[in-house]
Each structure stands twice: as structure tokens, then as C-alpha cells.
Amino acid sequence: MHVLTVLDHPNPNAFSAAVAQQFMAGATAAGHTVELADLHAEGFDPRWSQGDVDANSETPMPDVAAEQARIARADAICLVFPLFWWGMPSMTKGWVDRVWTWGWAYDQLADPNLSLQRPRSGVLLVPAGARSDEIRDQGYLAALETAWIDGTFGYFGLSPRRLELLCGSTGSDARRQSLLHRSYQIGLTLPHPQPTH
Ligand SMILES: Cc1cc2nc3c(=O)[nH]c(=O)nc-3n(C[C@H](O)[C@H](O)[C@H](O)COP(=O)(O)O)c2cc1C
Numbered sequence: 001m002h003v004l005t006v007l008d009h010p011n012p013n014a015f016s017a018a019v020a021q022q023f024m025a026g027a028t029a030a031g032h033t034v035e036l037a038d039l040h041a042e043g044f045d046p047r048w049s050q051g052d053v054d055a056n057s058e059t060p061m062p063d064v065a066a067e068q069a070r071i072a073r074a075d076a077i078c079l080v081f082p083l084f085w086w087g088m089p090s091m092t093k094g095w096v097d098r099v100w101t102w103g104w105a106y107d108q109l110a111d112p113n114l115s116l117q118r119p120r121s122g123v124l125l126v127p128a129g130a131r132s133d134e135i136r137d138q139g140y141l142a143a144l145e146t147a148w149i150d151g152t153f154g155y156f157g158l159s160p161r162r163l164e165l166l167c168g169s170t171g172s173d174a175r176r177q178s179l180l181h182r183s184y185q186i187g188l189t190l191p192h193p194q195p196t197h
Helices: 015-029 049-053 062-072 090-099 130-139 140-150 173-188
Strands: 002-007 033-038 075-078 121-129 158-167
Touching: 002 015, 015 033, 015 075, 015 121, 015 173, 033 062, 062 090, 121 173, 130 140, 130 158, 140 158, 158 173
Parallel strands: 002 033, 002 075, 075 121, 121 158
Antiparallel strands: none
């Protein structure tokens, strides 16, 4: 498969960047080709603008068209971004809002399994400072699963799709090493796309 990794972090030495590298190393070891979209390094503009309002699926803005071309050649997509206020940081949010447009990605809000895109394997690797029991017991995990796995990435044709919260990412070196190892394993065992119907 051709695997696109989308990284949202301004610091190339951040834990999130190491997660992306480990995931790609695992995917490479599994025989996949890999491509990195380093949104900060590339200067992607996440601001939804009047240009986006005026554009349509036939004539997207040039930077959106470039991202869509990257997605078009991918069989699997991995998003790596830190959990910020129980949501996506603004860069990832803007990339999702601007790139996965109505008429290109989806056309039917009533059916999250109906996408205009071919099925792609999808994974969200999300470093989070909180502990996994806090995140689960306070209902955040269920809320994020609902918002992202049920409510967003189905429309984009990601199938199968999976949210992997890398909890305790600000913890001990041993904890961080185990999360990096998990990221490698997820790249190594990436499932193939499956039809949604
Ligand atoms: C603005 C901001 C908001 C954050 N919000 C949350 C949060 O809601 N839940 C959580 O578990 N961690 C939260 N964190 C912690 C980050 O997810 C964590 O530090 C992560 O490891 C950052 O990624 P990095 O290590 O690659 O920099 C937040 C951190 C920042 C800077």
C-alpha cells in the first residue's frame, strides 16, 4: 500500500514527530511505501477563508487541490496530532475542514458510511497527556470515538478506521518508549482498506 502520514507539530523533535517516524518505519518494514505531509514545515494554511467558500469540488483552491492529490494516491492515511482541549489542534482541524470538501469527499450527511472516496485504511495516532483511565472513566474516549470515528472519518471513506490515543505521552521515558513501540507496531500491522457496504 501507499501510506500517507499527516503530521501536525511545529517541533521536529517533539514526541508527535517521533510517533510519525515510528509509524512510518513500521509501515516501511511491512513493505508499504510512505509519504509524509508535515503540515507546519510545509506552511499549510489551516484558515477556512472566503476562497474556500467560493471554491467548489471542480475548482478547489490550489493548496487544497495539492492535498487532495496526495490523498488520491494513498491507500492508507495516518493522522498524527497531539490532543488539545479534547480535540484537534487548529492545524489538523483546518486541514480536515479545508481539504475533505463536500462534493469531493462526501455528499450525504445522513449516511456516514457513504463517501465519494474509495475506501482507505485510516488511523489516528494521538498523543495525550492524561492517563488512559482518566480519559475513559470521564467519558472523553467515548466522546472522541463518536466525534471522529463515527462522525467524521466515515464520511471520508476511511475503512477500517481506528483512534489510538497515546495516553501518558508526557510521562516517563519508559512510557514514551512503549508508546513509540506501539506506533511502530500499528504501522507494521496496518490493515488493508475494506469496502464500507
Ligand atoms: C494547548 C494544549 C492543550 C492540551 N489539551 C490536552 C487535553 O485536553 N487532554 C490531554 O490529555 N492532554 C492535553 N494536552 C497535553 C498534550 O496532548 C501532550 O502534552 C502531548 O504529548 C503534546 O504532544 P507533543 O509531546 O508531541 O508536544 C494539551 C497540551 C496543550 C499544549
